[in-house]
Amino acid sequence: MAKTLAAIKGVGAYVPTNVLTNADLEKIVDTTDEWITTRTGIKQRHILNEKGKATSDLGVEAVKILLEQTGLKPDDIDLLICGTVTADMVFPDTANTILDKLGTNKGFGFDINAACSGFLFALNVGAKFIETNTYKNVVVVGADMMSSIVDYTDRTTCVIFGDGAGAVLLQADTDGYGILDSELRGDGSGRQFLHMKAGGSLKPASCETVEAKEHFVYQEGKSVFKAAVNGMITSINEVLNRNNLSPNDIRWVVPHQANMRIINSVADGMKIPIDQVMVNIQNYGNTTSGTLPLCLFDYRDQLKKGDLIVLTAFGGGFTWGSTLIKWAY
Numbered sequence: 615m616a617k618t619l620a621a622i623k624g625v626g627a628y629v630p631t632n633v634l635t636n637a638d639l640e641k642i643v644d645t646t647d648e649w650i651t652t653r654t655g656i657k658q659r660h661i662l663n664e665k666g667k668a669t670s671d672l673g674v675e676a677v678k679i680l681l682e683q684t685g686l687k688p689d690d691i692d693l694l695i696c697g698t699v700t701a702d703m704v705f706p707d708t709a710n711t712i713l714d715k716l717g718t719n720k721g722f723g724f725d726i727n728a729a730c731s732g733f734l735f736a737l738n739v740g741a742k743f744i745e746t747n748t749y750k751n752v753v754v755v756g757a758d759m760m761s762s763i764v765d766y767t768d769r770t771t772c773v774i775f776g777d778g779a780g781a782v783l784l785q786a787d788t789d790g791y792g793i794l795d796s797e798l799r800g801d802g803s804g805r806q807f808l809h810m811k812a813g814g815s816l817k818p819a820s821c822e823t824v825e826a827k828e829h830f831v832y833q834e835g836k837s838v839f840k841a842a843v844n845g846m847i848t849s850i851n852e853v854l855n856r857n858n859l860s861p862n863d864i865r866w867v868v869p870h871q872a873n874m875r876i877i878n879s880v881a882d883g884m885k886i887p888i889d890q891v892m893v894n895i896q897n898y899g900n901t902t903s904g905t906l907p908l909c910l911f912d913y914r915d916q917l918k919k920g921d922l923i924v925l926t927a928f929g930g931g932f933t934w935g936s937t938l939i940k941w942a943y
């Protein structure tokens with residue numbers, strides 16, 4: 615019997631309408647458009663600034679577009695997995711909130727917290743439920759409202775991040791299309807370089823933690839930069855070697871959008887022309903779990919059935935990995 619693969623059968627994405635440009639940031643912190651552009655490649659990011667709205671609302675809009683595109687109804691979703699580090703609340707999860715806001719309680723959901731690798735890890739977990747013929751329709755969301763955990767007085771982080779979400783539908787395929795292989799990795803010792811200091815069980819929220827600004831992203835950029843380039847290149851190579859493929863066989867590399875210099879270094883390291891690398895960082899900045907599906911959505915008209923693509927990500931944890939996909943439509 616032909617092997618069942620988990621294939622992406624649709625992509626949706628959403629960013630809030632409100633835009634924060636580099637010129638806007640020049641008025642808030644000691645920075646310049648020139649610095650941000652040359653050091654990161656980012657020109658603008660989208661910020662959710664509506665009171666009462668949260669990460670789930672970004673996810674809901676992305677899933678609505680996905681459902682429209684695939685002709686499914688909310689009740690058709692068996693399982694929804696949401697990669698996020700900015701859950702609406704510490705608990706419950708955001709995935710079930712998304713399902714509720716879509717008006718269904720027929721399936722179930724849960725979140726995956728793997729920082730910027732959140733979508734990639736969630737995609738691979740979701741794939742297992744398809745490959746084992748457990749469920750028919752699995753929706754994987756990557757959604758983050760980074761503006762809720764970014765300190766807009768810290769120029770080293772506030773210029774990088776933005777808000778956004780993307781969603782894909784996974785269904786079974788027995789013709790060889792779908793997720794072919796993945797290399798997923800973690801190294802918890804990297805947590806010192808990228809984390810939020812307070813608000814967890816280690817250091818619960820208090821007046822002191824708020825005063826010390828410990829509820830924001832803390833990042834040692836240079837250490838993360840080097841580990842990100844290395845992690846993405848080695849995991850792509852691992853997946854390609856295992857499948858007897860060379861970079862020439864790959865139509866698209868879909869990298870996490872954290873810094874244009876990281877993306878360029880990965881392309882150079884892989885000897886893959888930059889025009890075969892999906893890039894939209896200039897429009898959104900780093901949306902954490904949102905970057906990969908946002909790329910797939912923006913490049914949807916250029917993806918062709920049979921294309922071999924590699925998704926690659928690196929994030930806090932550290933977490934990283936690469937997934938090889940034969941595009942299904």
Ligand code: UT7
Nearest residue numbers: 644645646649730769770773835836838839842872873929
């Ligand atoms: O997605 C999760 C994983 N995250 C990443 O992959 C991010 C990885 N890291 C990076 O992207 C980069 O390290 C950053 C964009 C965060 C920083 O770029 P960098 O080239 O590593 O800059 P740096 O931290 O070495 O800082 C260089 C200089 C410093 O000034 P001095 O000490 O040389 O006088 C900074 O204070 O640039 C200064 N600087 C800024 N200047 C203007 C830092 N941020 C800014 C800013 N505007 N926004």
